[in-house]
Amino acid sequence: MKKGLKITLLLLLLLVVLGGVIIVTTPTKKLxxxxxxxxxxxxxxxxxxxxxxxxxxxxxxxxxxxxxxFVDSMVYDFKLYNTSVAHGQKSFERDAxxxxxxxxxxxxMNHHKTRELVRRQVKEGEKVQAHMxxxxxxxxxxxxxxxxxxxxxxLIPALPGATVPNLKITDFGLDxxxxxxxxxxxxxxxxxxxxxxxxxxxxxxxxxxxxGGTVKDYLVKARSVTPINISAGSDVxxxxxxxxxxxxGGQVWQYNMKIYMVLEPKSxxxxxxxxxxxxTGEINxxxxxxxxxxxxxxxxKAEKKEEKQQNESR
Numbered sequence: 001m002k003k004g005l006k007i008t009l010l011l012l013l014l015l016v017v018l019g020g021v022i023i024v025t026t027p028t029k030k031l032x033x034x035x036x037x038x039x040x041x042x043x044x045x046x047x048x049x050x051x052x053x054x055x056x057x058x059x060x061x062x063x064x065x066x067x068x069x070f071v072d073s074m075v076y077d078f079k080l081y082n083t084s085v086a087h088g089q090k091s092f093e094r095d096a097x098x099x100x101x102x103x104x105x106x107x108x109m110n111h112h113k114t115r116e117l118v119r120r121q122v123k124e125g126e127k128v129q130a131h132m133x134x135x136x137x138x139x140x141x142x143x144x145x146x147x148x149x150x151x152x153x154x155l156i157p158a159l160p161g162a163t164v165p166n167l168k169i170t171d172f173g174l175d176x177x178x179x180x181x182x183x184x185x186x187x188x189x190x191x192x193x194x195x196x197x198x199x200x201x202x203x204x205x206x207x208x209x210x211x212g213g214t215v216k217d218y219l220v221k222a223r224s225v226t227p228i229n230i231s232a233g234s235d236v237x238x239x240x241x242x243x244x245x246x247x248x249g250g251q252v253w254q255y256n257m258k259i260y261m262v263l264e265p266k267s268x269x270x271x272x273x274x275x276x277x278x279x280t281g282e283i284n285x286x287x288x289x290x291x292x293x294x295x296x297x298x299x300x301k302a303e304k305k306e307e308k309q310q311n312e313s314r
Contacts, residue, residue: 042058058154070101072092074089075132082129085128130150132147133148155270158189159275170292172288172293179202180231187226197260199212202255210233254281260275
């Protein structure tokens, strides 16, 4: 019994001495690097996309080393194909009830610079090159900076392309004007997404404007082009009168369209996306109104003919 205890104490003493030798002979910088936290479970949330920029929040779980450390601030730089797409710094506050640390910081990208890089990443599966300087208080060593360089399996959502191939007036009367716009959405991402909401404001400068939106959800498949229809009604009380008053200025009307969409990706690492888009184009109002009036005229003729036949058969 005593012999076993002596052997155990001797082994513990040897471990302590060995640990001391390692600490003394290992450079401090390299020793501290062993205490660096690990980054895991990276996802993107709260994405907002407009014509110029995309902003999102990046969430990362921090796995501490065997010495518990809380990362209180971070400087970060993310690159795609050796081109910086987002950088900045962020401080974090400790939550006493927090079992594990999840850091959250904003990322902003300029579309003119990153649009093609992100689309290329989606196609080729390129990892995001991340350089992070994490700051934390480490027992015995005090406040330390950890340089973390990793290639991350981080999925940055690519901006869906939107085109308007057709804008059709479906009804034009004394008191109303109705239109249906066909928009095609090009989804370059690896994930499907639902269009949960879409609103549109269609403005014909110095003439009239219309508002509308989708009446159902659309599923846009990954790496596909999907057409969707948006209905709109005029907010002018007498669109027909307004139209003919403006005809001397030209039959073709220029329009600009503002679109707001809420996209819900079918992905565990990309959250809801809010997207704003602006589109411009033109529509030959007179040509479309003539078609509608001719159609209505033919419908009335058909109704009268049918009514006459019914009266004669009685």
